[in-house]
Amino acid sequence: MxxxxxxLKQEKRALEERLKATEEELQVVLDxxxxxxxxLDEDFRVLRINRPALKLIGIDTKxxxxxxxxxxxxxxxxxxxxxCPLLETKRTxxxxxxxxxxxxxxxxxxxxxxxxxxxxxQKRYYLHSICxxxxxxSLKEELTNTKDTLSAVLESSPYPLVVILPDYTIKYIxxxxxxxxxxxxxxxxxxxxxxxxxQRDVICDxxxxxxxxxxxxxxxxEKTVQLPDGRKRHFQRTIYPVTTPEGKxxxxxxxxxxxxxxxxxxxxxxRHERFLNSVLEGIGDAVLVIGPDLKxxxxxxxxxxxxxxxxxxxxxxHCYELSHGYRRACYEEGEDxxxxxxxxxxxxxxxxxxxxxxxGSPFYVEVRAFPLKDTEGRTTAVVETVTDITxxxxxxxxxRQSEARYRQLYNxxxxxxxxxxxxxxxxxxxxxxCRVTGYDRETLKGxxxxxxxxxxxxxxxxxxxxxxxxxxxxxEGEFEITRADGKTLSxxxxxxxxxxxxxxxxxxxxxxxxxxxxxxxxxxxxxLQMQLFQAQKMESLGKLASGxxxxxxxxxxxxxxxxxxxxxxxxxxxxxxxxxxxxxxxERARELTEKILFIGRKKVPERKLTDINQFIKDSFGTLRRMxxxxxxxxxxxxxxxxxxxxxxxxLYQVLMNLVINARDAISGSGTITIKTGHSPGPCLQDKPxxxxxxxxxxxxxxxxxxxxxxxxxxxxxxxxxxxxxxFFSTKGPQGTGLGLSVVYSIVQAHEGCxxxxxxxxxxxxxxxxxxVAEAHEEKRPPEEQKEIKVEGPVEIKKTLVVxxxxxxxxx
Numbered sequence: 001m002x003x004x005x006x007x008l009k010q011e012k013r014a015l016e017e018r019l020k021a022t023e024e025e026l027q028v029v030l031d032x033x034x035x036x037x038x039x040l041d042e043d044f045r046v047l048r049i050n051r052p053a054l055k056l057i058g059i060d061t062k063x064x065x066x067x068x069x070x071x072x073x074x075x076x077x078x079x080x081x082x083x084c085p086l087l088e089t090k091r092t093x094x095x096x097x098x099x100x101x102x103x104x105x106x107x108x109x110x111x112x113x114x115x116x117x118x119x120x121x122q123k124r125y126y127l128h129s130i131c132x133x134x135x136x137x138s139l140k141e142e143l144t145n146t147k148d149t150l151s152a153v154l155e156s157s158p159y160p161l162v163v164i165l166p167d168y169t170i171k172y173i174x175x176x177x178x179x180x181x182x183x184x185x186x187x188x189x190x191x192x193x194x195x196x197x198x199q200r201d202v203i204c205d206x207x208x209x210x211x212x213x214x215x216x217x218x219x220x221x222e223k224t225v226q227l228p229d230g231r232k233r234h235f236q237r238t239i240y241p242v243t244t245p246e247g248k249x250x251x252x253x254x255x256x257x258x259x260x261x262x263x264x265x266x267x268x269x270x271r272h273e274r275f276l277n278s279v280l281e282g283i284g285d286a287v288l289v290i291g292p293d294l295k296x297x298x299x300x301x302x303x304x305x306x307x308x309x310x311x312x313x314x315x316x317x318h319c320y321e322l323s324h325g326y327r328r329a330c331y332e333e334g335e336d337x338x339x340x341x342x343x344x345x346x347x348x349x350x351x352x353x354x355x356x357x358x359x360g361s362p363f364y365v366e367v368r369a370f371p372l373k374d375t376e377g378r379t380t381a382v383v384e385t386v387t388d389i390t391x392x393x394x395x396x397x398x399x400r401q402s403e404a405r406y407r408q409l410y411n412x413x414x415x416x417x418x419x420x421x422x423x424x425x426x427x428x429x430x431x432x433x434c435r436v437t438g439y440d441r442e443t444l445k446g447x448x449x450x451x452x453x454x455x456x457x458x459x460x461x462x463x464x465x466x467x468x469x470x471x472x473x474x475x476e477g478e479f480e481i482t483r484a485d486g487k488t489l490s491x492x493x494x495x496x497x498x499x500x501x502x503x504x505x506x507x508x509x510x511x512x513x514x515x516x517x518x519x520x521x522x523x524x525x526x527x528l529q530m531q532l533f534q535a536q537k538m539e540s541l542g543k544l545a546s547g548x549x550x551x552x553x554x555x556x557x558x559x560x561x562x563x564x565x566x567x568x569x570x571x572x573x574x575x576x577x578x579x580x581x582x583x584x585x586x587e588r589a590r591e592l593t594e595k596i597l598f599i600g601r602k603k604v605p606e607r608k609l610t611d612i613n614q615f616i617k618d619s620f621g622t623l624r625r626m627x628x629x630x631x632x633x634x635x636x637x638x639x640x641x642x643x644x645x646x647x648x649x650x651l652y653q654v655l656m657n658l659v660i661n662a663r664d665a666i667s668g669s670g671t672i673t674i675k676t677g678h679s680p681g682p683c684l685q686d687k688p689x690x691x692x693x694x695x696x697x698x699x700x701x702x703x704x705x706x707x708x709x710x711x712x713x714x715x716x717x718x719x720x721x722x723x724x725x726x727f728f729s730t731k732g733p734q735g736t737g738l739g740l741s742v743v744y745s746i747v748q749a750h751e752g753c754x755x756x757x758x759x760x761x762x763x764x765x766x767x768x769x770x771x772v773a774e775a776h777e778e779k780r781p782p783e784e785q786k787e788i789k790v791e792g793p794v795e796i797k798k799t800l801v802v803x804x805x806x807x808x809x810x811x
Contacts (some may be wrong), residue, residue: 038128039116042090044069044080047125056132057105070128076104085113086126099133108137160256166213166249168192168203180235180256182227193254198225212239213249222259234263284634286365286386289372290339294318294329297381305639306388308358319384323355338369342382346371355386364393391621399517416491416512419498420449422469422505424462436514438484449510452481454488468495468508478515490516518629525625553590560586607645607750609773612676612704613637619652620674623659630669633659638677641704644770650746657739658708658766664731665712665764673709678702682753682769689755689767692724692744701772703753709765715758724754743768 036053038046046065057073059065065073071080080087088096097112112129154161160177164170170193173185181188181196194200194207212219220238227233236257241249280287286303288296299314307322314322319339320330330353331337338349348370355365366387371379416433420426426444434441437452453461457479468475475495480488491512500506563582570576620635627633655674662672680702683691715723719730724744747754747768755767 034131036128036130036132038070038130040070040086040126040128042124042126044071044086046070046073053128053130056107056109056130074105074130075102085111086128089113089115089126101137108133160258162193162254162256164193164209164252164254166209166251168194168209170196171251177256180258208237208239209252212241212252216241216243216247216249232260234259283385284636286388288319288384288386290319290382290384292343292380294320294339296322303386305637306357306363306386307355313358323353323386325356325360338367339382339384342369342371343379346373346377346379352389363388363390365389391624395621395625399521416510416514418449418510418512420508420510422508424449424465424508427507433512436483436489437481454480454482465495465508468497469505472497481512489514490519521625522629556586556589560590606647606649608648609643610646610648610651611643612641612706612770613639615648615651616655616674616676616706619655623656623674626656626660627663627672631663631666632669632671634671634673636673636675638675641676641678642701642772644704645773646750646770647746650749654743654746654768655706655708657743658768661739661766662708662710662712662764665710665714667713670711672711674706675709676704676706679705679769684755684767684769689757690720692754692756699771699774701774703769704772705767705769707765707767709763711763714760714762714764715756716760720756720758723756 031051033050033052036056037048037050038053039048041047045067046069049062049065054060054062054065057065059073070086071077071084075081083098083100085096085098088094088098093115095112095114097110099108099110101108110131110133112131114127114129116125116127118124154172154174157174157176160180161172161174162170162177163172170188170191173181173188178184183196188196193209194202194204198204206221208219208221218238218240220236222234222236224232224234236259238255238257240253240255242251242253244250280298280300283300284302286306287300288303289298291297295316296314296319299309299311304310304314309322318329320326320328320333320337324330324333324335326333329337329340331340335353336351338351341347341349348368350369351367353365353367354362356362366389368385368387370383370385372381372383374380416436417430418426418433419428426447426449429441429444433439434444450458450461461479464475464477467473474497476493478490478492480490483489492515493513494511496509496511498506498509560583563579563586567576567579567583570579616635616637620633624633659672659674666672682703683689684705724740743766744754747770750770752771753769755769756764757767758764
């Protein structure tokens with residue numbers, strides 16, 4: 001019995017040791033779990049707990065936990081909270097879980113409760129699994145914030161953004177992309193990009209997506225598409241591949257940069273530059289654009305033509321080197337340089353210089369400098385216009401020689417300056433005014449300015465002065481003033497109201513320009529016009545007289561013939577004397593007829609090799625005097641033309657008649673352009689010209705042409721066929737109708753052609769084409785007339801006479 005008892009005790013101890021070891025192993029296993037585990041009874045008391053759970057609730061030993069309610073340990077409450085999953089499990093006998101933030105533990109936790117059945121149905125245990133999800137929730141919150149931030153960035157991006165999957169399907173577009181594409185996102189999401197952007201049914205031939213996927217890097221290009229409304233859209237696109245950590249392309253972000261406005265601005269800028277270039281090249285005068293270092297940035301054809309330089313010889317060289325041939329700035333050589341002044345004060349300046357062409361020959365120019373400024377008002381460049389006034393200077397020299405009294409005044413005197421009170425009393429004048437008018441300064445001070453104006457013009461003069469004061473604007477106009485010697489002086493005046501610092505009218509300042517000499521030039525021009533008119537009348541009279549003289553000469557031949565017959569047969573002295581009188585009278589009449597015929601006889605051209613461009617340049621000054629000041633006469637000459645064989649006197653008559661006709665066709669202000677060029681054939685093809693005179697001549701070198709173009713009224717279609725007819729004119733009593741007839745005859749004698757291009761209401765261009773001179777053409781010397789001497793007896797024979805006049809045949 002005692003032995004059995006001992007055996008049982010040993011077995012019991014062994015079982016207890018095994019149970020303890022098992023429990024220790026179980027605790028080790030439980031402590032090794034990641035989740036916290038608690039074994040609870042029906043009253044929420046802790047029966048068992050592992051180390052992760054202890055760590056979660058912040059208690060070090062199990063003894064401080066076992067037997068205590070779980071809600072006191074985890075929630076620090078007196079009863080289970082409403083979200084406790086154990087309440088749900090006790091009610092349903094099913095597992096339950098709950099995730100929540102526990103303020104007491106300052107942790108996000110997930111609690112799962114599983115019921116555990118025992119042999120005793122009245123006793124039930126519950127296994128609590130507790131996971132600390134604080135880190136996980138924090139990562140989820142960061143991810144959510146990142147997504148929100150990324151979404152905000154995409155939604156607020158100023159650039160159109162499209163997210164495209166590798167199969168070309170659009171996954172997302174931002175608001176800017178909706179505007180760029182012109183469709184809302186719900187209409188394009190899920191569709192292929194080539195359908196939406198390029199309106200294509202298949203993948204674009206030059207699609208960059210495959211290349212971006214293969215490169216695993218961004219790629220960029222520019223495209224242009226046609227919108228449904230017909231407009232073109234230019235854009236730049238950049239494709240960025242988005243890869244997974246494994247390096248696989250998840251999607252692609254396509255960023256669009258709308259370049260339409262930029263392209264349109266660039267095109268507008270190019271058009272503007274082309275327009276400015278055409279304006280620059282269309283200006284007849286020489287024009288330079290000069291930088292701050294006085295180097296030429298650009299030059300037009302006018303400057304190249306003026307100096308004889310080429311496009312390649314100009315850019316980058318100093319202006320003073322090209323214009324003067326100096327090695328240093330012209331102001332350092334004593335010249336008045338308007339370009340330097342424009343850079344210094346940012347204002348326009350003017351000066352007269354002597355420039356030199358590429359061959360070293362000098363010519364006179366008017367130089368005007370205009371500053372070009374940036375948006376901040378700084379002068380970055382200067383535009384210099386150079387007008388060749390050589391002809392004008394030469395004319396002024398001739399004027400000085402013929403009008404000594406005005407020579408000094410016209411060339412060297414400054415403007416006449418005068419100041420008056422607002423009542424018109426002279427208070428100050430300059431020396432030029434005194435010298436020109438002959439008054440001394442003391443006499444003029446205190447005198448009413450109106451007293452210097454001729455009496456008939458005084459009311460108008462006073463009215464203009466009052467307008468300056470009342471309307472507070474400058475006044476300009478022409479009038480005359482009486483000099484001390486009683487003679488009148490024509491002046492062009494500008495009156496300006498000058499105010500004091502408080503803005504009150506202080507005085508009137510007059511700037512007077514003596515235009516007496518200009519008036520005289522206009523009178524000379526009118527005289528030249530009258531002489532031309534008279535010459536055309538004389539030519540018309542000569543033609544008429546030559547026709548009458550021809551018939552009259554036939555009559556004289558008959559009268560003379562019959563008188564000779566009578567003298568041969570008459571023997572009586574009383575008859576011979578009257579016959580001699582008849583013959584002398586016939587001889588005088590014949591001499592008179594010869595003189596009349598000489599008036600109407602055409603002159604054979606005296607030709608010589610002629611450079612058309614030089615001929616026109618030489619004639620420009622005289623032609624300019626025939627055109628009113630309000631009408632512009634300019635040249636547009638093509639350089640390098642071959643010479644022609646022409647009579648320069650007759651050629652000048654052609655040019656003069658065309659310029660006068662162009663001048664008369666312009667009412668008011670306008671422009672007359674003389675142009676030259678070369679044509680391979682006898683007619684021009686670039687405009688719908690009408691060929692008035694056609695030449696069958698086909699010179700190997702073609703034709704050199706010059707034209708006179710005006711901006712006048714044009715020629716009505718019904719008058720165009722008759723403009724070259726003799727005595728046809730649309731000028732009324734002022735026209736002879738012979739000007740263009742003379743042009744026609746001269747050009748015809750030169751074996752040339754005439755083309756006309758006219759637009760009613762817009763202007764007319766008359767083109768004269770002359771054959772190019774042969775390379776080795778020589779003039780033939782006139783044939784010598786040999787005197788025929790008759791020796792020995794003369795044998796009288798009969799002569800056959802053929803004439804349409806019966807009386808001549810009878811004689």
